[in-house]
Amino acid sequence: MYRQRAGAAAKGRVQGCGCLMSSTVLLLLAYLAYLALGTGVFWTLEGRAAQDSSHSFQRDKWALLENFTCLDRPALDSLIRDIIHAYKNGASLLSNTTSMGRWEFVGSFFFSVSTITTIGYGNLSPNTMAARLFCIFFALVGIPLNLVVLNRLGHLMQQGVDHCASRLGVTWQDPGKAQWLAGSGALLSGLLLFLLLPPLLFSHMEGWSYMEGFYFSFITLSTVGFGDYVIGMNPSQRYPLWYKNMVSLWILFGMAWQALIIKLILSQLEMPGRVCSCYRHSSEED
């Protein structure tokens, strides 16, 4: 009896293993196809624009050489190399930079936030080996700590939604409809509060267009953080203190909200099976 059960279990394990392998291969193929799609679209959309921009820059470079006869080509190339090196090292190149772009209090704080949230804009990055080593240790503890905080905030948000749903359910005598309404209300208000309204503030404070602010908001909250747009870096603007605090709170709560949304999409993408039993479990508990 025991041997029979053990044999069946072993057979099930082997079958499960084979199924797991073939579904993993399918998953990896889908992943590669998705990457190929992205590669093709970005190549098409950006390739020509980049070529145009490069051409126009080369034209400007030649125009400059004509205007400034004292600069020859190698001198200009070496100047460009120096400037890019200094720019990457965060040196304040122009006479006026904001405190966000320097290793002062605000810049260091923003760098710490961008490290442990794994956004990593890279508008500032450590140059000394000591700071790099510390950065590694700081991230090693800070990233899990940040995840704990985000989970807690997400849990509180979830509790708030559940509380609303149960109160609506008592009023309407229809818990299912109340749950659905509270959920979609939370989704929509989060969308409004974290993605659709902040670009208005950013476009006012940073001089970006609404779409640029929206792109910045999404790239920040998804923790991709390319660093092509970073708040507080426009030297011709004065940033009040409440703005910086507001942005920090927005990052924190927005990331918690976005983590909830990504969890939702994830549970849709994962096929039901042995691998994702932990997901079903945790969603059943909630």
Place this chain on the structure above:
Amino acid sequence: MYRQRAGAAAKGRVQGCGCLMSSTVLLLLAYLAYLALGTGVFWTLEGRAAQDSSHSFQRDKWALLENFTCLDRPALDSLIRDIIHAYKNGASLLSNTTSMGRWEFVGSFFFSVSTITTIGYGNLSPNTMAARLFCIFFALVGIPLNLVVLNRLGHLMQQGVDHCASRLGVTWQDPGKAQWLAGSGALLSGLLLFLLLPPLLFSHMEGWSYMEGFYFSFITLSTVGFGDYVIGMNPSQRYPLWYKNMVSLWILFGMAWQALIIKLILSQLEMPGRVCSCYRHSSEED
């Protein structure tokens, strides 16, 4: 009886809510203290170095103005602004750039990978509105898809470790010790394979020091991705195809491994309580 139970449950809920609130406040205070620590250390370590670098750049700028008498200060400032703008837009400034820094096949592929893994180096970033909009949709599906793939790879790794542990356990007649040994063996071999050996390859291929390669490896696998170091960007190097494929595989498996490690640290950081019951559940299942 029912009312009594409901009352007790409500009281428990209120107490649990109060406990949750105070522990959340404590957690947020710890979070702020940790950020303050990082701010202070980075400010101290980088502030002086940045000041030195800025001074030396300003000195160079003045020296340049002396050498090239045709350039006046405003002309140089506007030139610097143009160069930084073009650099941020990914235009090939210098005569020789690698394909990784351009919107061609390799660059677009690497950009797609860096987007859905949320590394976001930012050595390339989309400049046209169409590409930015597509980037948002691409990330919205791609990030969860990437998480699914990482979870699957992590699960396979875990299975491999469990398999080793059970075989060792049968041989030694001591399952506890075998489990512990297999676990620490997996941790150490992952450390070697994903963090300690790759810098050797990077220092050979990119001309970085070992420490720079290690810093790059950590910043990449933790998905922070400052973009101060990016592979394949040295124009004086020729990169073979196997190197780029190897790096892609390293990112994929390394991130899966690092996600396992961060999960481990997370389960140590989370205090046992109601909030983290889902964690305990999923770890009990594994």
